[in-house]
Amino acid sequence: MRKLLAAAYPSHAVFGEEAGLTLGSSSSSSGDGSNSSSSSGDEWLWVLDPIDGTKSFITGKPLFGTLIALLHNDTPVLGVIDQPVTRERWVGLAGQQSSLNGRPISARACGDISNAYMYSTTPHMFAGATEQAFHRAFHRVRDAVRIPMYGCDCYAYGLLAAGHCDLVVEADLKPYDYMALVPIIQT
16 A cells, blocks of 8 residues: 555655554654654655454454545545455545445434444453543443444444444544544544
């Protein structure tokens, strides 16, 4: 993906889970060690997660996916969730309705948390002595929803965007885990 982007958009920066940050050809480093695109001189930044849901991938569970985001001046303007096994692709573009395989989708309204369908990759991401407040908050939400479900990685966000569930509760997400999701869910 990086080679394709570098060839098509040489002035764009690329940030990803596997290879970190690569500045575009128009970059001028600020020297402060900051990784934000505006401080590095890059107006456009691609954020990549080639395999979101690595544990699902290595165990054969077909709910992993590829996440691709494009940020303009630090704002996500394009997001893609690509699920190669089920051949589903969610696309969100700022200011336009999101789509699933080219068909318009939207999140559904849920007026009361007691009616909500909730996904979380695992409740274990909220465990740990330093995160007890998050752990308690997660359990309060989990206990309040109609149906809690687990184990979908990025696929859960596609379900959220298409109106099949009402919330996704996660912890410890990195930019490559969520930037692609922003324009898909917001539009």
